[in-house]
Every structure is written in structure tokens, then in C-alpha cells.
Amino acid sequence: MRGERRRQGQVRLDDAAEVMVDSGLVDADYIGAQLGTTFTNDQEAARAAVLAGDVSPHPLFEAQWIGRRRSWQRSGQHPVVWYVSERRRRNRIAPHPLVDPRIVFAAHPEARHHPYGALSYWLSVSGPGTPLPTRILPRKVSWSTYRAAAIEAAAQWRDEVVRERPDLVGPAPALPDLSASPAVTVVMAAQDEGPLVRRTVASLQAQTFTDWHLVAVDRGSVDDTAAVLQGVAAFDDRITLVRESRCSHARALNVALEHGTAEHVAFLPLGREWLPGQLHDLLAHAHRSGSSAVLAGAGAVGRSRHELVGGRPVDLATAVLRRDAVKDVGGFDEGLDGAVERDLLLRLTRTQEPLAVDVPVLRRPDPTPTGFADDWGSVVLERQLVDWDAAAVRRGDETLVSHVLPVGAEPRRTVEWLGSIPREGSELVLVGVRLRRAHHVLAASIAAVISGARFVSVPASVSTSAATNIGIAQAAGSTLLLVRPEAMPPRQPIAERLADVVRGPGVALAQPVVVDLDGVVLSAGARFSADNPHPELFLSGLPTSDAVRIGQCTVAAPAAPLVALRTETAVQLRGLGARFHSVLAETDLGLRAERAGLGTSVVVPDAVITSRTAYATPEELIGAMSSLRSTVLAGDPPADHAPALLRTAGLEVTDQRNRRVRADPDDRTSPSVLVPDLVLRAVEGIHESPPRLRWAIDIASPAAQRGDRWGDTYFARSLADALERRGQHVAIDRRDARERDSRDHDDVLLVLRGLDRVTPRPGLLNVEWIISHPDMIAPDEVAAFDLVYAASTSWSARMTREWGTTIRPLLQCTDTRWFHPDRAEPDTGPAVLFVGNSRGVYRYAVRSALAIGADLTLHGNDWTEFVERDQIASGGVDNREVGALYASAGVVLNDHHLDMRRDSFASNRLFDAAACGARILSDRIDGLEETFSGLVLPFDNEHELARLITPPYDAFPDDATRREIATRIIAEHSFDQRAETLIDDVVRALLAR
Known part of the structure; x- marks a missing residue:
């Protein structure tokens, strides 16, 4: 039976290697750099890549980049085989951060039909000097330049991470069947042990062997x-969470095994920690x-059947089992109340003695949730890795700002930063700490060509703080930006x-306003009360407009x-406190800077940045605050400017x-800390x-750049x-932020009704502008608001009659700062102009103009599905x-949604x-003449459009008249006029309450 499995595995290995070679996604030198060997041909290199598991076969293919779903694992395929066989999805997937299929298809449309996809086609037609198909890099980089950087990065990773231990020298050991990654499934069953999760998983992430898949089953x-x-x-x-209702430990382990795909399985209970080389050593013994x-x-x-039968304790956390063997004996017995691990091993070893090995075993961590705050190992290591005295005598470049970023667990985040740094100044x-292969090679190779x-x-x-200090000591700029991965x-x-702020007198550190993914403030600094040594995050939960x-x-x-x-400030203070793992290290630095007389x-x-996560988890916060307490209590309490600032x-x-704040909110005995709260x-x-109110303007736009x-x-x-020019306090809430608690501090909720229906906020004056x-819009929606406006005179009157709720006409308007006739000379620009996104449809105005061959200048996004690329002047x-x-422009085109037109x-x-003062052609709606006095003319068909866009534009008023009309539009239909109307109506409504 075992021999048959080996033969099947050999067939799958040969098939995978053949597909990889045929697709052109095999680079023998790159594979050899990762494995520390050389190959005589691509077939041999491909076989070695399949056997080794977590090895990339080509510098421009990285399985870890394709996505989190890891579909090849479920199908039992090698990731390259899965990728080249996924025809429809493959054309949308980037196999590497420096390979954008859209760029390949734009230059080579025939690549869409290549049997192995865009990357394989691009490699077949490219030479060493061909620029990489990417938008990430700030300048063009040739394929040969990047290939050399990737090979060097792979060799560096092997030298620094793998060869550090003599027993790891040589190619990674081959498992009996490694036609698919991962090599081992790690099983975890968890129930009500939240504070133990991070440190336990961290010990797995720190393993020298990285080709694992963790299946964590939460037992309700x-x-x-x-x-x-x-x-x-x-x-x-590499981590998959499976949620189960309350169930037995045995049931949870069996569920985890069902979700595993690897040949071998290991067990990591919460609260246990593996030494870095344990998983590799156990797997090496298992496959040999x-x-x-x-x-x-x-x-x-x-560790033997005799000892197991004799009653010695069983510890599956120090074991590796073959998954098919566990399956053959029926897995864990869910009918037993306890001793399920002993029962499994006894059934598993009935016909074969287990292999007892001498491998350094795991240890139990300190149960206190102080996290890394007391990680004095980082302090000792940092002293060996950072030469502060040498850094103190080095002069930084005054024209350079150095961003220091310890690399996190997610490669995409690192690549985002690599692609975002300004080209000048x-x-x-990037500081990588014992990174897994994929992340190390991506970070090192891309950094090398930027x-x-x-x-x-x-x-x-x-720790993250110690890694930051290593980067500080190597920074070349006179000013630093210390960045955490989140x-x-x-x-x-x-x-x-x-940088300009910290170069000013009396300033030691500067921070931007930090917002969450919804756009709500996470932090605008730390404040302290006189009787509490723990900080509060200033402005947390408020809109950015308050900052x-x-x-x-x-x-x-x-x-x-x-x-x-300033770099000299960081060096003088000896950087971040290494006893802080990450959070509050900058708070400690700021307190020390002020007490040293270096500035505030x-x-x-x-300046605004977004954090992907909350500022800190409860256990991180508790541990960091215990370390910060000593800094705070070492001097006078920090001054609290918050009340006066909030008043403004x-x-x-x-x-x-x-x-x-408790480490476990449901356990009153768990460690906790008191945080001040205003x-x-x-x-x-x-x-x-005049009256001064707080307004929340609610819009349907999503948060961030989208x-x-x-x-x-x-x-x-x-x-x-x-509104602000009239003394009002205004926050703009996109759809993600509309549930912020701090809306209760506002006076008015103004909903700009677009795609989203918004529920009025009790206690506020609720206003809707459609x-x-x-x-x-439905009758019950408008009835729930205190004031309702609509940007149509006729619709407002009709719906007021039909629904019995007063809807006031309030037309749309213009921002006179940017739109007025003095912006340019008439008829010096595009003959026919349309500025707008496609909204997923071939819009009437654009379709009609192109149909008659008009000289159209088109600016906007998402048009490539409908028009040729050379017909698009810009993306916006x-x-x-x-x-x-x-x-x-000669003529400006416009159109409306069907319901807006009707x-x-x-x-x-x-x-x-x-x-x-532009000449405007639009689809027909009522009221154009009354509102725009001949500046806007309707067209009902392409024949009319062709006549109206032809010079000398006899249907439109002359230049002087158009300027007069524009002056009236500015006076009657500006945002300032609309703001006056809204303020007057809202104040009357509030006073009437």
C-alpha cells in the first residue's frame, strides 16, 4: 500500500514538473539559490522545487502572492499547476507583485489566449532588457536586473536563515509525497483562551520550517x-479558522484533520510554544x-508503545503523525470523555512502533499577559546588533527623510510601502527579522531595484521596537519616520x-492623525490624567474634522x-525601548524626549494615515502599559492640554x-488595567x-481611496x-463611518441621499437632501426626517402632494472657487469634452459622440470596457x-441616470x-431653459448632436452673454447659497423644538 502511494506521488511529481517546464515558469538558478545547490537542467530543478515544498520556481512567480484561499491546497495541486490551469481566473490574478496582467494584455492582446497565461507569454516574447510589466516601481526595471536581484535575495535568505543551523545545511528534506504544498498541517483546538492565541501562534510563525498550514478550530x-x-x-x-459550536475536544481535532491536506500532521495546543527548529526536526525524522x-x-x-501502555503521559504537542495513518484508524474517538490522545496513539502504534527521537522540546510560556513588554532577550540582543556610539558620530543627509519599517507578516503590506515612497528626498x-522565504525574497529583491x-x-x-532601532542605526537621513507594519x-x-515640523524649534516628535479603516480617528496622541499613569488616546472615536x-x-x-x-534625537535617546514589543514604544520615547529637554x-x-488594526489588543495594551508606568512615574505627570483643545x-x-481593560472581558480575574476616559x-x-452647530454630512462613498x-x-x-466658512463645525462621514458613537455629540445629521438609505439618528436634527x-426613495424614508430637500423642483412638488411630507426644492450647485469663467479663454481647449466615470455603462453622451465621429476628449475611469484606450485622455x-x-472647451457633454432624467x-x-460659461449639450430634462438661460441645450438624437457641436455654435449665446449667464449661476447656485439656506432652516427647526 505504501509503495503504491509512493508510485502515485512520483507520477504527480513528474506531471507537475513537466507542466512547470512547459509553461516556462522554471528558473534553475533561482531554485538552486533557494536550495543551495545547482541543477543540470530545468526538469531536474522543477522536480526539486516540487519536492522541497515552500520554494518558488521562478523569480516572477510567488504562490504566497496569489491570495489567501490557497485553492491549490484543496485540489492537491502544485501552485504553478493550479495557476496555469485556471484559465478564466488566471487572467485576473497577478502571480507576483511586479507582474500586472493588464499591462501584458495592453501590449500583447494575444496573451489572453496563451495556454499558460499572461506571465508565460510575456516571458516567451521578452528579452533580458525588457522592462517588467508593473506599475509599482517608480522607474522602468529590466527583467535581467530584477532576476539577478531575486537570485541574490534567495541566496542571502538561505545563508542567513537556513545555514544558521548546521543541521539545516543542504536541500530541504523530501517528504514521501510533496506534490502539493503545505508539507504539514498543524492542528489547534481552542475554547475560551483568547489571551494565549498570539504567543502560541507566534511560536509557530517563528519556525525555521515555513511550509505549514495551521487549522485552528474554535469550539464555540x-x-x-x-x-x-x-x-x-x-x-x-497559512492560517485557517474553522468555527464550530460547543463540542468535545476530540470532535474539534477531527474537524481540523478534515480541513488538512498535508501528508503529515502536528498538534499545537493553545498555551504551548515550540522552539524554532522543532517542526523541521520532527518532519525530518518523519520523512526519513x-x-x-x-x-x-x-x-x-x-515515547514508545511500552511507555504508553504503562501509563506515561501523552504529549501530542511534541509529535508528528502521518495523516493517512490517523485516518486509517478512524481519527480521535469522539465517544471518549478523556484520554483521546492516548487512545489514538495506542491504536496508531498497534502494528508499528513509534519512532522516539531526541528533539529539543517545547516549553510553556509565562502565563502572565505582559506579552513582550518584559522581553529582556530583545534588550540583550539589541545591544549586540546596534552600535549607538557609531550612529552618534555619523551625520545624516539634511535633504533625506528615512522611513524605517520593520517588515510584518503580510508581504502585500511591504510591497505597498515599497511602491509608495516618494522618488526624491x-x-x-526595511528591517526583516527571521522572515519566511517568500517575504524575505520579495522584500529584498524589490528593494534592491528601487x-x-x-x-x-x-x-x-x-521585538518590533528592537528591529526599528536596528533600522535607525543604519538610516542615512537626518530625519526619521518610524513606521510599524499596521x-x-x-x-x-x-x-x-x-519633517518640517520636527525641524522646527522645541519639537522632538511629530505624529499624524491616525484613523481606522472607516476613517474615524484612532489616535491624535496620548494624554494623561493627574491620577493615572496610563495614557488615553486623544480624540479617539471622533471625526478627523475635529482634529x-x-x-x-x-x-x-x-x-x-x-x-x-530627528535622527540625532533618536540616537541620543538610544531609540525605542526594546522592552516594548511595539505599541506605546513611541509614547515612551516622547516622554523621555521631553524630560531630556529635547522638545515636545x-x-x-x-497629515493623516490609516491603521489596518486597532491601536492595540487588550493583552498588548496591558503589557505595554506596565512597562510605560515606570517612565511616567519617574517624573512629574505630563501636562494635560486636552480640555482646552477640545473646547476649540x-x-x-x-x-x-x-x-x-481586561485581557479576557469575560473573566474578572484576568489581568486588567485602568485607562483614563474623558x-x-x-x-x-x-x-x-451667528449660531454655531456641529454637522455630520453622511455620504454613500466608501472609505479611503476607493x-x-x-x-x-x-x-x-x-x-x-x-458651512465651515459660516462658522459651522462639519464632519464628513462616508458609509463606513456612519455608525460612529461620537455622532451623539453632533447637532445635525445631513444625509446627502445617493445610493444608500440612512437611518436617522435619535436626538439629532435629521435632514435629508435627495x-x-x-x-x-420611499414615503416612509422621507417621513422619518425632520427636513427633506430634493434637487428637482417638479419632483419635490409631486411627492409632497402624493406622500403628504413636505419636500423642499434645493437644486444642486457649484463650487465657485474652482468653477467660474475666468478659468480659461473660451474655445482654446477640447472641441468636445466629457469628464466623468463610466459607472459601468456605455453612457449616452459618450456613445452618441463617438457614433458621429466627434472629436471627443474623454476623461474618467472604467471606460476601457466600452472604448479603445487611445480614446481616453486620462483616468480622471x-x-x-x-x-x-x-x-x-468648445462644447461640454452631459447625461443623467434614467430616473434623474425622468x-x-x-x-x-x-x-x-x-x-x-461653457456651451453644454445634455439629454433632455425639464427646467433647463429656466435654470440655465440657454447655456444648456438638449439633444434627442445623434443627428441633433452633430448639428449642435459644429462651429460656429449658432444655437448658443455669444461669449459675452454666456459670461453674464455664468455670473448669475454663480450668484444663485453656489454652495455658499445652499449653505445659507440649510443653516437658516436648521436653526429655525432647532429653535422650534
Whole structure:
């Protein structure tokens, strides 16, 4: 039976190797660099790559990049075989961060039909000097240049990580059947043990053998065990969480085994930690011996059948079993109340003696959840790895800002930072600590071909803070940005802005405002109360507009995954405290800087970054706060500027409380810490002159960059600016942030009704302005609001009659800062212009213009499905620059959604173009003449369009008349006028309450 399995495995191995060679995705030199050997031909190299498991066969193919689903594991295929056989999905999948299939298809349309996909085709037609098909790199890099960098990075990884231990020299040992990755399934059953998750999984992630798949089964935990496991899995695609209802331990283990695909299985209970080489050593013994059970252990742990029968304890955490052998004996007996592990081993070893081996065994961790705060091993290691005295005498480049980033567990995050650094005036120092192969090679090879990027590999296991210090000591710039892996690259460059602040007098550290994925503030620094040594995250839970209103300000210390400081300051303070694993290390640094007389800590509100995670988990926070306490108590309490700063944002402090944070919220005996918490309320502004209110503008745009190009976002920003100019406090909440708790501090909720129906907020004055999609509006929706407006005069009147709820007409408008006739000379720009996204349809105006052969200039996103690429002038224009295009164009085209056209909802584009005095052609809606006085003409067919776009444009008013009309549009239909209307109506409604 075993021989038959070996023959089947050999066939699968040969088939996989043949497919890899045929597809061109085999680079013998690259495989050899990873395995420390050489090959005579590609077939031999391909076989070795399949046998070795976690080895990439080609510099431009990385299985870890394809995605988290790891579909090849479920199908039992090698990832290359899976990739080249996935015809439809393959054309959308990037097999490597530097391979964009869209670029390949744009240059070579025939690549879509290649039997092995875009990458294989590109390799077949490219030479050593061909630039890589990617948008990530700031400059063109040839294929040969990157290949050399990747081979060097792979060899470096092997030298630093693998050859560090003599017993790992040579190619990775071959398992009996490694036609598919992973080589081993690690099984974990968990129930109500949330605080133990991170350290246990960290010991697995620190293994020298990395080709594993963890299946963690949550047995219906009532604490945060499942949530923590899910969070860990989000950053490591080798981890799968399976949720089960309350069940027996045996049932959970069997479920985990069902989800495994590897030949071997290992067991890692929560609360246990493996030494780094244990998994490799056990697997090496398992594949060399072919034994069904390999048992290690110490002391009284049973490692032979005689010892097991004699009653010695069983410890599966130090065992590796063959999965098919476990399956053959029926798995764990779910009918037993206990001793299921002993029962399994006794049945498994009935016909074959287990292999007892001498492998260093695991240890139990310190049960206290202080995490890495007391990790003095990092302190000792850092002293050996960082020469602060040498760093102190080195002068940094005053024109350079050095970003220091310890590499996290997710390769995509590293690549995002590599692709985001500015081309001039910045460098990125990536620090990798005992990285797994895929992440090390990607980081090192891509950094090698990007100007201003460097990769520093640290062979010792040290904390994130210690890794940051290693990067500080090697930074070339005179200013530093210290970045933790959870910080996303900013959408707008902020490095120079922060650098300017810390170069100013009296400033030691500067931090941006930190927001979560919903766009709500996570932190604007740390504040301390007089009677509590633990920090509170300033402005946490509030909208970013409050931080902007407060402006640049001094705080007790920073609290952010990104901070800026002078290099000389960091060196003088000897960097971050290595006893902090990550969080609060920058807070400790800021406190020490001020006490050393080096300057204060400052928050810069016009610099914003997003964090992928909460600032800290409870156990991280508890451990870090215990370390920070000694710094806080070593001097006078930090000054608390928060009450005065909040007052400038229209908020007043009514009380100060302490909130208890527990490692396990359901266990009152678990370690905890008291965190200060300010109780706030909005300042009553209704009776001021003029009245000053807090507004929340709710829009349907998604958070972050996805929603930046939405018209709703531009509209809301212009309206918010107009309200702010009239003394109002305004926050813009995109759809992800509309449930923020701090809305209770607002006075008015203004819903700009687009795609989303929004529930009114009790206690606020709820206002709805329907600017589009009238077909989506229902009578009960408008009845729930205090004030309702609609951007159509006729629809407002009709629905008021039919529904019995007053709907006031309030047309759309224009931002006169960007749209006015002085933006450009008439008829000096495009003959026919359309600015707008496709919205997934072949829009009427664009389709009609192209059908008659018009000289159309098209700006916008998502048009490639409908028009040729050479017909698209750009993917979009900054809203502040669109006015210049409108004012200079011969004719501007416009169209509406079907329901907007039917119900006469004039689009924002009409008001913008009319304010510039442009000639505008649009689909027909009622009221065009009354509102736009001849600047907007309707066209009902292509014949009319062809006549109207032909110079000398006799159907339109002359230049002087168009300018007069534009002046009237600006006076009557600006955001400032709409803001006046809204404020007057809202104040009257609030006073009437």
C-alpha cells in the first residue's frame, strides 16, 4: 500500500514538473539559490522545487502572492499547476507583485489566449532588457536586473536563515509525497483562551520550517478567542479558522484533520510554544523513517508503545503523525470523555512502533499577559546588533527623510510601502527579522531595484521596537519616520510635512492623525490624567474634522504607528525601548524626549494615515502599559492640554473616568488595567451669534481611496467648506463611518441621499437632501426626517402632494472657487469634452459622440470596457482643475441616470460647466431653459448632436452673454447659497423644538 502511494506521488511529481517546464515558469538558478545547490537542467530543478515544498520556481512567480484561499491546497495541486490551469481566473490574478496582467494584455492582446497565461507569454516574447510589466516601481526595471536581484535575495535568505543551523545545511528534506504544498498541517483546538492565541501562534510563525498550514478550530468560545484567531489569520494566509459550536475536544481535532491536506500532521495546543527548529526536526525524522508516528519529549513523557501502555503521559504537542495513518484508524474517538490522545496513539502504534527521537522540546510560556513588554532577550540582543556610539558620530543627509519599517507578516503590506515612497528626498529602510522565504525574497529583491530602498536582514529573533532601532542605526537621513507594519502608506505624501515640523524649534516628535479603516480617528496622541499613569488616546472615536479644527497642537506624547523625529534625537535617546514589543514604544520615547529637554510632541492634523488594526489588543495594551508606568512615574505627570483643545472643536469635558481593560472581558480575574476616559458633550452653539452647530454630512462613498473619486465626495467637501466658512463645525462621514458613537455629540445629521438609505439618528436634527436616484426613495424614508430637500423642483412638488411630507426644492450647485469663467479663454481647449466615470455603462453622451465621429476628449475611469484606450485622455482630472477644461472647451457633454432624467434632477456637472460659461449639450430634462438661460441645450438624437457641436455654435449665446449667464449661476447656485439656506432652516427647526 505504501509503495503504491509512493508510485502515485512520483507520477504527480513528474506531471507537475513537466507542466512547470512547459509553461516556462522554471528558473534553475533561482531554485538552486533557494536550495543551495545547482541543477543540470530545468526538469531536474522543477522536480526539486516540487519536492522541497515552500520554494518558488521562478523569480516572477510567488504562490504566497496569489491570495489567501490557497485553492491549490484543496485540489492537491502544485501552485504553478493550479495557476496555469485556471484559465478564466488566471487572467485576473497577478502571480507576483511586479507582474500586472493588464499591462501584458495592453501590449500583447494575444496573451489572453496563451495556454499558460499572461506571465508565460510575456516571458516567451521578452528579452533580458525588457522592462517588467508593473506599475509599482517608480522607474522602468529590466527583467535581467530584477532576476539577478531575486537570485541574490534567495541566496542571502538561505545563508542567513537556513545555514544558521548546521543541521539545516543542504536541500530541504523530501517528504514521501510533496506534490502539493503545505508539507504539514498543524492542528489547534481552542475554547475560551483568547489571551494565549498570539504567543502560541507566534511560536509557530517563528519556525525555521515555513511550509505549514495551521487549522485552528474554535469550539464555540464565548470570549474573543475566535476574533483573535481571525485577526491573526488576516495577516498570514497559512492560517485557517474553522468555527464550530460547543463540542468535545476530540470532535474539534477531527474537524481540523478534515480541513488538512498535508501528508503529515502536528498538534499545537493553545498555551504551548515550540522552539524554532522543532517542526523541521520532527518532519525530518518523519520523512526519513516513514514512520506513522514520531514522538519527542522529555522526562516522563511516553515515547514508545511500552511507555504508553504503562501509563506515561501523552504529549501530542511534541509529535508528528502521518495523516493517512490517523485516518486509517478512524481519527480521535469522539465517544471518549478523556484520554483521546492516548487512545489514538495506542491504536496508531498497534502494528508499528513509534519512532522516539531526541528533539529539543517545547516549553510553556509565562502565563502572565505582559506579552513582550518584559522581553529582556530583545534588550540583550539589541545591544549586540546596534552600535549607538557609531550612529552618534555619523551625520545624516539634511535633504533625506528615512522611513524605517520593520517588515510584518503580510508581504502585500511591504510591497505597498515599497511602491509608495516618494522618488526624491526619501529612503525606505526595511528591517526583516527571521522572515519566511517568500517575504524575505520579495522584500529584498524589490528593494534592491528601487532607488532609495534598502533591506536589512536580522538573523536574531527580536521585538518590533528592537528591529526599528536596528533600522535607525543604519538610516542615512537626518530625519526619521518610524513606521510599524499596521500603518498603511498615506494617500497623500506626508513625510516632508512631518519633517518640517520636527525641524522646527522645541519639537522632538511629530505624529499624524491616525484613523481606522472607516476613517474615524484612532489616535491624535496620548494624554494623561493627574491620577493615572496610563495614557488615553486623544480624540479617539471622533471625526478627523475635529482634529483639523483644533489644528497643530502639543500633546503629552505620541501614540501612533508612524512618528517623525530627528535622527540625532533618536540616537541620543538610544531609540525605542526594546522592552516594548511595539505599541506605546513611541509614547515612551516622547516622554523621555521631553524630560531630556529635547522638545515636545506635536500632532499634525493635515497629515493623516490609516491603521489596518486597532491601536492595540487588550493583552498588548496591558503589557505595554506596565512597562510605560515606570517612565511616567519617574517624573512629574505630563501636562494635560486636552480640555482646552477640545473646547476649540466645540466639545467640553464634563467628567473624567477610568475604564477597565481586561485581557479576557469575560473573566474578572484576568489581568486588567485602568485607562483614563474623558466624558464629553457638545458646546451649545445654537444661541451664539451667528449660531454655531456641529454637522455630520453622511455620504454613500466608501472609505479611503476607493471613495475619493466619487462625485458624492467632491460634493460633500464643497458643502462642508461652505458651512465651515459660516462658522459651522462639519464632519464628513462616508458609509463606513456612519455608525460612529461620537455622532451623539453632533447637532445635525445631513444625509446627502445617493445610493444608500440612512437611518436617522435619535436626538439629532435629521435632514435629508435627495440629490440623485429618486427611484430609490420611499414615503416612509422621507417621513422619518425632520427636513427633506430634493434637487428637482417638479419632483419635490409631486411627492409632497402624493406622500403628504413636505419636500423642499434645493437644486444642486457649484463650487465657485474652482468653477467660474475666468478659468480659461473660451474655445482654446477640447472641441468636445466629457469628464466623468463610466459607472459601468456605455453612457449616452459618450456613445452618441463617438457614433458621429466627434472629436471627443474623454476623461474618467472604467471606460476601457466600452472604448479603445487611445480614446481616453486620462483616468480622471482633479476636481479643482476641471473648471479650466470646461471654460476652454468648445462644447461640454452631459447625461443623467434614467430616473434623474425622468424626474428632472439636474446633475452637478451642469452647474459646474454653466458657472464656467461653457456651451453644454445634455439629454433632455425639464427646467433647463429656466435654470440655465440657454447655456444648456438638449439633444434627442445623434443627428441633433452633430448639428449642435459644429462651429460656429449658432444655437448658443455669444461669449459675452454666456459670461453674464455664468455670473448669475454663480450668484444663485453656489454652495455658499445652499449653505445659507440649510443653516437658516436648521436653526429655525432647532429653535422650534
